[in-house]
Amino acid sequence: MPKPKPDSLIAKQFKAVLRRDVLIALIILIPVGFIVYGVFHWVFIRSKDCAYNTFLLSISLVIVGVVLEFANWRCPKCHRYIGMVYRPRFCPRCGVRFR
Numbered sequence: 001m002p003k004p005k006p007d008s009l010i011a012k013q014f015k016a017v018l019r020r021d022v023l024i025a026l027i028i029l030i031p032v033g034f035i036v037y038g039v040f041h042w043v044f045i046r047s048k049d050c051a052y053n054t055f056l057l058s059i060s061l062v063i064v065g066v067v068l069e070f071a072n073w074r075c076p077k078c079h080r081y082i083g084m085v086y087r088p089r090f091c092p093r094c095g096v097r098f099r
């Protein structure tokens, strides 16, 4: 099977996609942690307005993060969603090499 070298521009753009992916993962992780805490300490969350507001804010942040993730996790060439692949080497849609 021939192994063409990745297009340097595509590789560079895909690195930016990966960097944004890490950032989005961090944005999602903190509120997800709080939501899990909230589910196990629901009585406390409901008893404090500020805790309840933080809980609602966390859910909004996760929704925003998931939307951003869907917008970001796309092939730089064909701009289609890559799918649930961890650090892909190729685009599953158009087959372009990322790295």
Ligand SMILES: [Zn+2]
Pocket (backbone or CB within 6 Å): 075, 076, 077, 078, 079, 080, 091, 092, 093, 094, 095, 096
């Ligand atoms: Zn593609």
